[in-house]
Amino acid sequence: MGRRAVKWFTDLPATNGYPRTVIFFADGTMTVIEMGPSGNRRYLSGEDELHRGVAEIIASPSFVSAVYTQDYDAQLAAEALAKRAVRRVGLVGMHALPYALVEAVRGALPDPRKVVEASDFID
Numbered sequence: 001m002g003r004r005a006v007k008w009f010t011d012l013p014a015t016n017g018y019p020r021t022v023i024f025f026a027d028g029t030m031t032v033i034e035m036g037p038s039g040n041r042r043y044l045s046g047e048d049e050l051h052r053g054v055a056e057i058i059a060s061p062s063f064v065s066a067v068y069t070q071d072y073d074a075q076l077a078a079e080a081l082a083k084r085a086v087r088r089v090g091l092v093g094m095h096a097l098p099y100a101l102v103e104a105v106r107g108a109l110p111d112p113r114k115v116v117e118a119s120d121f122i123d
Contacts, residue, residue: 005092005122011052019062021073021101023080029055031080033073037061056080064098074104081108090118 006020007013010032014020018035025031029046036059046055058080060072081089089105091097094117106112 005119008122010054012050017064019060019064019073019098021077023077025084025086029053031056031058033058033060033076033080035060035062038072070098070100071104074098074100077101078104078108081105087111088114088116090116090121092119092122094119 006022009022009024009030016035019033020035021033023031023033029044030053032051032054034057038059038061040059042057044051044054044057046053048054051057058076060069060076062069062072086108087110089109091102091105094102094115102115106115109115
């Protein structure tokens with residue numbers, strides 16, 4: 001999700017060049033994957049004052065410039081989608097997203113053709 005969309009969905013921008021992935025489910029609260037220590041998860045009610053609408057924040061030590069971290073956020077996003085049995089995904093700014101993330105999202109769905117570019121819909 002592009003920087004503007006991250007801020008639009010969460011009221012908090014992606015900062016300092018760190019990846020920030022927002023998974024906005026059609027029927028519930030959001031999951032956010034952001035910079036932090038591996039394995040750290042915070043569970044929120046969706047009513048948190050700072051993180052409105054967010055149920056889970058997952059930390060990942062990802063750096064765009066460190067190629068070995070490219071799969072970290074991607075795997076966490078795929079797990080979040082699989083846990084909710086998501087069958088269709090719209091990506092915002094799909095062509096600007098890391099390849100590893102797009103491929104992991106496709107791999108998490110029963111039909112990888114159900115991953116679509118959704119920027120126009122969100123804009």
